[in-house]
Amino acid sequence: MNVSSVPTEIRDYHLGESVGYLLSRVKSSMSHLVTQRTMSELGITSTQGSILFMVASGKCLLAAELAREYGINASAVTRMIDRLEKRGLLTRLRCSDDRRVVRLALTAEGQAIAERMPPIFISVLDKLLSGFTPEEVGFLKSMLRRALLNSGEATGLLCDAIACGEDENPA
Structure with missing residues (x-):
């Protein structure tokens, strides 16, 4: 922004x-x-x-x-x-x-x-x-993880998501 x-x-x-x-x-x-x-x-x-x-x-x-x-x-x-x-x-x-x-x-x-x-x-x-599709939920989680990474507060969050098989869009 x-x-x-x-x-x-x-x-x-x-x-x-x-x-x-x-x-x-x-x-x-x-x-x-x-x-x-x-x-x-x-x-x-x-x-x-x-x-x-x-x-x-x-x-x-x-x-x-x-x-x-x-x-x-x-x-x-x-x-x-x-x-x-x-x-x-x-x-x-x-x-x-x-x-x-x-x-x-x-x-x-x-x-x-x-x-x-x-x-x-x-x-x-x-x-x-x-009413959200599984793809929309995955995308929402991906965007929220990115926001947390940008804040500096996502230590281990992306690794946890990948370990749980939630890495469809890990950006």
């Missing part, structure tokens, strides 16, 4: 045409739909369910990894972990090699909830992507 084509007056800016606004609205809608399901079925928020899933999958085993993944500060992550620990869904374990490192581990109940998250994620995405 050429900077000179950016509107300089607020009346010239069409929010509904902003990619950032549209991405934000889709993310908000997706989070709301997931929370509706997780609250009614599991008694937790979408963020809590997502954290449990991230720990269960091995992607985020430290509070600092969760903070980076969610783009939030360490104290906010600590509060979320505190709530999940208080509910008996995860525990903190000191690393025997380095006592400063505290790993996160799910309890049996936390693991059971984490295992219920993928079907919820899939059903919400199926709703949001209703």
Whole structure:
């Protein structure tokens, strides 16, 4: 996008045409739909369910990894972990090699909830992507990966996609 084509007056800016606004609205809608399901079925928020899933999958085993993944500060992550620990869904374990490192581990109940998250994620995405062809979904994922690469926040993302066989258009 050429900077000179950016509107300089607020009346010239069409929010509904902003990619950032549209991405934000889709993310908000997706989070709301997931929370509706997780609250009614599991008694937790979408963020809590997502954290449990991230720990269960091995992607985020430290509070600092969760903070980076969610783009939030360490104290906010600590509060979320505190709530999940208080509910008996995860525990903190000191690393025997380095006592400063505290790993996160799910309890049996936390693991059971984490295992219920993928079907919820899939059903919400199926709703949001209703009417999209498989090729359109693949293209959308490819474009989103490129945007993440451009942001510098896609470390390992393209490799994960290729390992999952989603590299039809890895640009």
